[in-house]
Amino acid sequence: MKYYARKTISFVVSLFVITAITFGALQILPGDPALLVLGTEGDPMAVEILREKLGLDDPPLTRYFKWISGVFKGDFGESIRYSTPVSVLLKNAIPVTLSLAFFSVLLAVLIAIPLGITCAVKKGSAWDSFGLIFSQLGMAMPPFWLGILLINFFAVKLGLFPPGGFVSVTTTGVGPFLSSLFLPALALSLPRAAILARMVRASILQTLDQDYIRTARSKGLPHYLVLYKHALRNASVNIFTVAGIQLTQLLAGTIVIEQVFSLPGLGQLLLNGVLQRDLPLVQGLVVVGAGLILFSNLIFDSILGVIDPRIRLD
Amino acid sequence: MKTNRVIIIALVVLLVAGGAYYLFQGKNVDNSRVINIAIETDPDSFDPNQSVAAATVEIAFNIYEGLVKATADGNVVGALATHWEVDETETVYTFYLREAIFHNGQPLTVEDVVNALERVRDPQIAQGKADEYQVIESITPLDENTIQIKLSQPYGPFLFNLADFAASIYPKDATGLDANPIGTGPYKFEEWRANQYVKLVRFDDHWSGEQPHFEEVYFKIIPEMASAVISLKAGHVDLIPRLDPSFHHQVVDEEDLKVIPGPMNLVQIIALNNSRPPFNDPRVRQALALAIDKQEVITGAAWGLGDPLYSAISPAMATFFNEELAEVNAYDPERAKALLEEAGYSNLSFTFELPAPYPLHVNAGEIVAQQWAKIGVDVEIRIVEWGTWLERIYSQRDYDATIVGLAGRMDPHLILVRYQTNSSRNFFNFKNERYDELIAQGLVTSGEERIAIYHEAQEILAKEVAGVFVMDPNQLAVMQKDIQGWLNYPIYVVDVAKLSR
Numbered sequence: 001m002k003y004y005a006r007k008t009i010s011f012v013v014s015l016f017v018i019t020a021i022t023f024g025a026l027q028i029l030p031g032d033p034a035l036l037v038l039g040t041e042g043d044p045m046a047v048e049i050l051r052e053k054l055g056l057d058d059p060p061l062t063r064y065f066k067w068i069s070g071v072f073k074g075d076f077g078e079s080i081r082y083s084t085p086v087s088v089l090l091k092n093a094i095p096v097t098l099s100l101a102f103f104s105v106l107l108a109v110l111i112a113i114p115l116g117i118t119c120a121v122k123k124g125s126a127w128d129s130f131g132l133i134f135s136q137l138g139m140a141m142p143p144f145w146l147g148i149l150l151i152n153f154f155a156v157k158l159g160l161f162p163p164g165g166f167v168s169v170t171t172t173g174v175g176p177f178l179s180s181l182f183l184p185a186l187a188l189s190l191p192r193a194a195i196l197a198r199m200v201r202a203s204i205l206q207t208l209d210q211d212y213i214r215t216a217r218s219k220g221l222p223h224y225l226v227l228y229k230h231a232l233r234n235a236s237v238n239i240f241t242v243a244g245i246q247l248t249q250l251l252a253g254t255i256v257i258e259q260v261f262s263l264p265g266l267g268q269l270l271l272n273g274v275l276q277r278d279l280p281l282v283q284g285l286v287v288v289g290a291g292l293i294l295f296s297n298l299i300f301d302s303i304l305g306v307i308d309p310r311i312r313l314d
Numbered sequence: 315m316k317t318n319r320v321i322i323i324a325l326v327v328l329l330v331a332g333g334a335y336y337l338f339q340g341k342n343v344d345n346s347r348v349i350n351i352a353i354e355t356d357p358d359s360f361d362p363n364q365s366v367a368a369a370t371v372e373i374a375f376n377i378y379e380g381l382v383k384a385t386a387d388g389n390v391v392g393a394l395a396t397h398w399e400v401d402e403t404e405t406v407y408t409f410y411l412r413e414a415i416f417h418n419g420q421p422l423t424v425e426d427v428v429n430a431l432e433r434v435r436d437p438q439i440a441q442g443k444a445d446e447y448q449v450i451e452s453i454t455p456l457d458e459n460t461i462q463i464k465l466s467q468p469y470g471p472f473l474f475n476l477a478d479f480a481a482s483i484y485p486k487d488a489t490g491l492d493a494n495p496i497g498t499g500p501y502k503f504e505e506w507r508a509n510q511y512v513k514l515v516r517f518d519d520h521w522s523g524e525q526p527h528f529e530e531v532y533f534k535i536i537p538e539m540a541s542a543v544i545s546l547k548a549g550h551v552d553l554i555p556r557l558d559p560s561f562h563h564q565v566v567d568e569e570d571l572k573v574i575p576g577p578m579n580l581v582q583i584i585a586l587n588n589s590r591p592p593f594n595d596p597r598v599r600q601a602l603a604l605a606i607d608k609q610e611v612i613t614g615a616a617w618g619l620g621d622p623l624y625s626a627i628s629p630a631m632a633t634f635f636n637e638e639l640a641e642v643n644a645y646d647p648e649r650a651k652a653l654l655e656e657a658g659y660s661n662l663s664f665t666f667e668l669p670a671p672y673p674l675h676v677n678a679g680e681i682v683a684q685q686w687a688k689i690g691v692d693v694e695i696r697i698v699e700w701g702t703w704l705e706r707i708y709s710q711r712d713y714d715a716t717i718v719g720l721a722g723r724m725d726p727h728l729i730l731v732r733y734q735t736n737s738s739r740n741f742f743n744f745k746n747e748r749y750d751e752l753i754a755q756g757l758v759t760s761g762e763e764r765i766a767i768y769h770e771a772q773e774i775l776a777k778e779v780a781g782v783f784v785m786d787p788n789q790l791a792v793m794q795k796d797i798q799g800w801l802n803y804p805i806y807v808v809d810v811a812k813l814s815r
Contacts, residue, residue: 030705031701031702032704035709037366038441038442040708040721041442043442043738045738047442050441083360083361083364083492089508092510148540151541155544155548156547162548163544163550164544164550165550166510259538260538260540262534262535262542263509264507268509272355
């Protein structure tokens with residue numbers, strides 16, 4: 001319990017700090033939301049009236065506290081860019097980003113574990129070199145470019161997957177939902193799988209030299225059981241730590257991939273929010289981003305606790 | 315171990331069932347009656363008094379109607395008014411309303427018209443729009459289907475103002491139009507999902523009695539042009555109304571696609587701060603204009619797909635375009651050099667600010683900078699983010715030189731008025747007394763006389779070099795070969811009701 005209380009307090013404090021910093025940054029950044037709304041047809045009187053309506057005439061501190069007190073009442077304000085309550089925009093975008101991030105990390109783990117183990121077991125063989133080349137390539141390829149390649153091949157040439165867009169589970173079912181996320185998730189997962197595979201290889205190599213593995217082998221356990229039950233479990237602490245960090249990174253931003261695949265996630269909102277100086281939207285995204293990251297950290301901490309009981313939460 | 319297996323089996327069954335459900339579910343709408351149109355950004359607000367984004371107008375054109383509406387050849391025709399009369403002073407307009415029904419089932423009344431027009435001329439309600447309706451003195455209903463509008467002076471562009479999205483008619487008791495628009499147009503708003511799509515469905519009770527071909531319309535928001543083009547090739551998108559010219563070569567030879575080019579009615583201009591030395595010397599501005607090879611800019615920045623401009627009106631405005639200005643300040647680097655020397659600026663250097671993220675303007679700017687370098691002008695290029703551009707350059711007029719595109723309007727006055735000395739939109743700081751007189755006269759004249767006035771106004775802008783007018787890039791509509799009926803308007807519009815498959 002103490003652990004959760006501590007986490008909650010640190011969450012609230014960091015939220016204050018983060019929102020204050022974003023608020024300040026958007027104040028310093030040149031560009032007036034009212035001017036951006038009106039564009040090259042704007043004239044001073046119209047800008048004045050719009051500023052008043054958007055509440056931009058209040059001193060910055062007043063606006064910040066107005067906003068933050070709204071947040072505690074569950075009111076994130078209305079987006080300037082979309083003329084829609086920020087909470088509605090967030091509600092639609094969160095599932096996209098969450099599914100994409102989890103799906104990508106899942107794919108990365110599914111690719112990396114067999115690959116890494118094979119490389120470790122057949123160290124020095126052609127398999128190992130293949131794994132090495134794959135991970136070099138994976139790390140070197142920018143995801144957006146990989147994304148375009150994948151679209152061209154799987155969506156345009158073969159027509160197996162849609163080239164972009166997102167369909168929600170609730171409206172069309174699991175199949176279209178997964179197939180709309182598969183290519184972007186793959187594009188995001190390959191570079192991560194590359195890093196993970198190297199982790200897996202190194203960790204497995206390390207554990208294979210240990211006494212308990214020799215014991216397991218000498219008591220006659222089949223090869224695959226030794227690998228997947230004994231060696232992998234010990235190595236998986238490292239793997240999950242890295243996968244957890246990767247998930248956090250994905251939650252914080254998949255702007256480019258969302259752009260390439262036209263996915264309506266948090267990254268798209270953030271990009272448009274910043275370009276339009278849409279303060280309520282950007283602030284709402286910061287709060288949600290921080291919350292998601294804390295949440296995923298909690299989950300991974302718990303998973304690690306299960307894998308390795310020596311790691312306890314408190 | 316057992317429970318794990320059960321969970322895995324359950325998951326597999328669920329996946330298979332989900333997939334099967336997807337494959338075999340019945341579709342209610344015939345796919346040939348659905349059109350997917352790719353656009354780059356979300357609309358801003360569907361409230362006619364609030365919206366300023368071009369992305370909104372191109373959708374809203376199908377939802378809302380005004381008393382009159384724009385046509386593709388640059389005129390207006392009756393929409394909610396069957397016809398109208400203008401008295402001999404050209405200040406009293408009488409409109410006769412049509413019998414029409416709003417999307418929510420309410421009939422159109424004269425009060426709805428009064429309410430909508432009263433609101434759009436109130437600066438507290440319609441920021442950025444109301445100023446174009448200040449000429450209205452009174453709006454009076456004469457009977458149940460006649461309305462009289464009095465103007466304070468004759469005003470040439472008035473009918474075009476009434477055709478604008480801002481002057482759309484909606485039910486007077488409607489609220490929340492920003493997210494739930496209600497109009498009388500051929501398509502009814504159904505859903506807007508930010509960053510995904512805007513969905514419209516055909517309105518079967520439209521006053522025209524005509525039934526457009528498409529029953530469902532999706533404006534899909536695809537911010538990345540490369541993705542939109544791929545979706546078009548894969549058949550997930552039927553139409554991209556405004557293709558970025560750098561993608562032209564990817565679609566032009568595709569068998570299943572066709573490209574329809576047309577003028578965009580956009581004025582790309584290099585603005586030189588007329589009140590700041592050395593640009594306050596007309597010879598310097600003229601020299602900078604003479605040094606620019608417009609055709610090279612069009613080739614380099616717009617892949618050759620555009621028309622050179624000589625003044626502020628594009629050839630898209632056929633009636634008012636002054637075609638005799640091509641020879642004014644035509645490319646002549648030798649004369650440019652001589653002029654600069656004469657003015658005493660043989661070592662001219664200044665900052666040239668290019669707005670991001672607009673590749674057309676940034677690329678054009680970089681080419682122009684090289685052309686200027688050839689006559690010995692030393693230009694420092696600076697890329698400026700759009701928000702900053704609007705604040706410092708457009709609003710505070712704190713800059714040397716910049717380049718930007720000014721969106722077209724239906725009436726020449728609405729395009730030319732921003733070069734008037736006192737206009738708040740005159741960020742060029744252009745000053746010319748004769749020009750100011752002409753713009754004032756243009757409002758109160760009509761016919762041939764009005765055309766002559768605007769021809770002279772264009773000539774002043776070109777000769778005095780208010781800025782260097784560069785090009786009107788082509789609007790490239792690219793679509794599946796079986797899509798028929800695309801109309802290229804001089805404003806940002808996708809007229810879905812005319813499209814068919």
